Amino acid sequence: MPPAPPSPELPSAEILWERLRAFLGQWGEVHESPRGLRLTWGGARQVTEVELSRPQLAEYVAAYVGARAEHGLDDGLGNGLPLPLLDSFGDCFGSQEAPYARLALAGLDLRVVSSTS
Amino acid sequence: MNQRITAFFVVICCVSALAVGTTTAGASAGPARESVTAADDVLVPDADGGNDGFSEPAGAGAPSNLASVGQWSITTTDANGHAVGLGQLPDESGTAQTAMAAASSWWDGQCGSNSSTADKFDVVKQYNRPKVHSRMSGSKAKMYCGKNVSTQSEAQFGLRHIRTSHKSQFASLAVLEGRDWGNFMHWSVTWVISQPGWRTVQNADRYCYQKLFQFHNPSGSTFDRQVVVILGRTGVRIMTAFPSTNADYCQGTRI
Numbered sequence: 001m002p003p004a005p006p007s008p009e010l011p012s013a014e015i016l017w018e019r020l021r022a023f024l025g026q027w028g029e030v031h032e033s034p035r036g037l038r039l040t041w042g043g044a045r046q047v048t049e050v051e052l053s054r055p056q057l058a059e060y061v062a063a064y065v066g067a068r069a070e071h072g073l074d075d076g077l078g079n080g081l082p083l084p085l086l087d088s089f090g091d092c093f094g095s096q097e098a099p100y101a102r103l104a105l106a107g108l109d110l111r112v113v114s115s116t117s
Numbered sequence: 118m119n120q121r122i123t124a125f126f127v128v129i130c131c132v133s134a135l136a137v138g139t140t141t142a143g144a145s146a147g148p149a150r151e152s153v154t155a156a157d158d159v160l161v162p163d164a165d166g167g168n169d170g171f172s173e174p175a176g177a178g179a180p181s182n183l184a185s186v187g188q189w190s191i192t193t194t195d196a197n198g199h200a201v202g203l204g205q206l207p208d209e210s211g212t213a214q215t216a217m218a219a220a221s222s223w224w225d226g227q228c229g230s231n232s233s234t235a236d237k238f239d240v241v242k243q244y245n246r247p248k249v250h251s252r253m254s255g256s257k258a259k260m261y262c263g264k265n266v267s268t269q270s271e272a273q274f275g276l277r278h279i280r281t282s283h284k285s286q287f288a289s290l291a292v293l294e295g296r297d298w299g300n301f302m303h304w305s306v307t308w309v310i311s312q313p314g315w316r317t318v319q320n321a322d323r324y325c326y327q328k329l330f331q332f333h334n335p336s337g338s339t340f341d342r343q344v345v346v347i348l349g350r351t352g353v354r355i356m357t358a359f360p361s362t363n364a365d366y367c368q369g370t371r372i
Contacts, residue, residue: 026368042363067269076269078322084267087323087347087356091273094345094366095286095359097178108267 010065011080013058019080020057024050027093035102039093048093051104051113060085060105084108178289178360179332180340189293189334191301196312200331203294203304207245207311224299228262228276236262241276242303244310246352250318250372253352258310260355274349274356283359290342290360293332305330305344306358314343317369323356324348325367330360 010016021037024030028041036052052060064082065075078086088109092101098115105111183189191203227241239262246258263275265282273282284298291301305328314328326346333339345366347356 027363027365064269071269073270078320083322084272086320087272088267090347091282091357091359094361094363095283097362108269109273 010058010062013054016057016061016081017054020050020052020085023079023081023086024048024089045099046096047100048096049100049102050089050110051102056105060108064108082108085110178286179293183293183334185334185336186293187295189332191290191294191296191330191332193305193308193328193330201308203296203301206304206307222297222299224276224280224297224302234262234264234277237264237275237277238262244307244355246310246348248352249316250324250352252318252350253324255353257353258346258348258355259353260306272356274354278356279358283357286360290330290332293334302358305360306346306355309344309346309358310348315367315371317367317371319347319367319369322350324352324372325369327361327367329364 011019021030024037024039028039029044031038031040033049036050039048039050040046041048061077061082064084065077068074068076076083085108088111089103092103092110092112096112096115101112101115103110104113192200195201195207224241228236228239240259241262242260243257244260246253246256248254248256261275263273263277263279264271265273265277265280267273279302283302287302287305288298291298294301309326309328312328313326316324316326319325324347326348327343330342330344331339332342343361343364343366344358345361345363346358348354349356
């Protein structure tokens with residue numbers, strides 16, 4: 001059996017958190033909340049909240065990058081974060097019409113778990 | 118978390134809350150799909166499939182309490198600023214083929230809803246996409262069968278993803294003119310990709326396109342929606358498409 005590839009070195013949870021915060025910040029104001037990060041956008045009329053903690057984000061990224069490395073793939077990060085995370089946020093946020101939507105991880109993707117109409 | 122993510126490499130076995138792909142009547146009415154190797158993003162082995170078990174979120178469909186459903190008209194504007202109606206396409210698109218592809222239920226009959234994604238790179242439809250950036254390959258964007266859940270090897274993309282996550286949003290707008298979701302999705306994506314309102318290099322792996330669509334009812338009231346299309350690294354793979362209320366969705370460097 002060939003030796004396992006070395007585990008890629010990952011940024012700290014704080015750096016990953018700031019990356020996520022900066023990514024969300026493209027669209028509006030971002031603040032921390034008890035659940036994670038809240039993005040206020042659309043002239044402050046709408047809120048998208050990502051339910052995630054720093055440790056959960058770090059664990060998610062480590063598992064994602066580690067699994068890719070085990071299969072001989074590159075880190076698969078875009079903007080320093082997993083592409084499925086970025087893509088699925090865009091999908092949920094971009095099509096949001098409700099004043100408030102809360103997103104949470106389901107596997108590798110963020111999904112809408114709660115919204116107000 | 119490791120175990121949970123690793124499990125995606127094996128099999129995903131959930132029941133979708135959204136029934137998709139069961140219509141067969143339209144399957145023979147459209148152009149034959151071509152089976153190709155995708156020329157977009159990194160192609161890697163992928164053994165996943167299946168649905169995600171989540172209900173479709175309430176997204177950017179039509180506003181509630183709209184009157185005269187079925188009597189509205191949906192328009193966008195061409196490169197000369199002229200209004201064009203649903204069904205009218207850019208000159209280069211070929212109306213005969215598009216009319217078949219846009220037939221009611223045709224898009225439900227493509228690719229199926231099974232858990233296998235062996236056919237994820239089967240091409241359902243190609244769209245003229247001018248090459249406007251060095252990273253872009255060729256002059257077509259492609260709607261692949263795709264997959265509706267991400268794995269470590271690649272994110273969700275294509276028709277299966279759009280149908281699972283955004284069908285009801287397209288449908289709630291299409292019904293205003295008495296049209297099918299796929300009818301409106303296909304027509305709007307054609308315009309967004311060929312003549313976008315604007316487009317951006319969203320990051321090293323994605324292009325973002327969006328365009329304004331207007332909805333008019335017989336009494337004169339109107340509202341707007343954007344339709345957003347995200348393309349992969351080389352501008353070939355359609356990752357997703359959805360209606361949006363966000364006039365500033367596409368971020369990044371404009372091209």
